[in-house]
Amino acid sequence: MVNKDIFEIELSWEFMTPMEKALWITTLALHSRDPDAGMGAADAAVTRLRSVAEVRSHRPEPDEEAARAGIQMEFDEFAVWYPLEYRIRHRFDRNYKELNPGTIREAYDRYARNRVDLY
Numbered sequence: 001m002v003n004k005d006i007f008e009i010e011l012s013w014e015f016m017t018p019m020e021k022a023l024w025i026t027t028l029a030l031h032s033r034d035p036d037a038g039m040g041a042a043d044a045a046v047t048r049l050r051s052v053a054e055v056r057s058h059r060p061e062p063d064e065e066a067a068r069a070g071i072q073m074e075f076d077e078f079a080v081w082y083p084l085e086y087r088i089r090h091r092f093d094r095n096y097k098e099l100n101p102g103t104i105r106e107a108y109d110r111y112a113r114n115r116v117d118l119y
Contacts, residue, residue, distance in 0.1 A: 004039060017092040020046050062086055063107040067114030078108045 009032065016024060027045040031038030059065065062085040068072065083099050086107075090096050101106075 003029075008037075016046065020049060023049055039049050059089070060091060061107075061110075061113035064114055067111050070115070073111070075105075078111065079104050081105055 013021065014026075024042045024046050027042040028038040031041040034041060060068070062082060082104055086099060088095075105114075
C-alpha cells in the first residue's frame with residue numbers, strides 16, 4: 001500500500017511540468033503491480049528527468065524561431081507577440097521572470113539580425 005499522504009501527492013503533481021506529469025503517470029501505470037503501486041518508480045523517473053533537464057536539447061528562443069521561419073514583423077507587432085510566446089514557452093522554468101520593455105527590444109534586435117543573417 002502507498003505510504004504517501006494524498007495531499008503530498010496532489011501538491012507534487014501541481015508543481016510538475018506537463019512533461020513530468022506525462023512521465024509520472026506513465027511510469028505509475030507501468031509499475032502498478034509494485035508493492036507501492038508504482039509510486040517509487042514514478043517519483044524516481046521524474047527525479048531522473050529533472051537531473052538531465054539542463055543537458056536536453058531545447059527549442060530555439062521565440063525570436064530565433066520566428067527569424068528562421070522568415071516571418072516579417074514590425075516592432076509593434078513583435079512587442080505584443082513575443083512576451084506571450086515567451087511566457088508560454090518558459091512558464092514552467094524555475095527561473096522564469098516577466099519581460100520588461102528593454103528585454104523585448106533586445107529580443108527584437110536579435111530577431112532582426114537573425115532575419116538578415118538567415119535571408
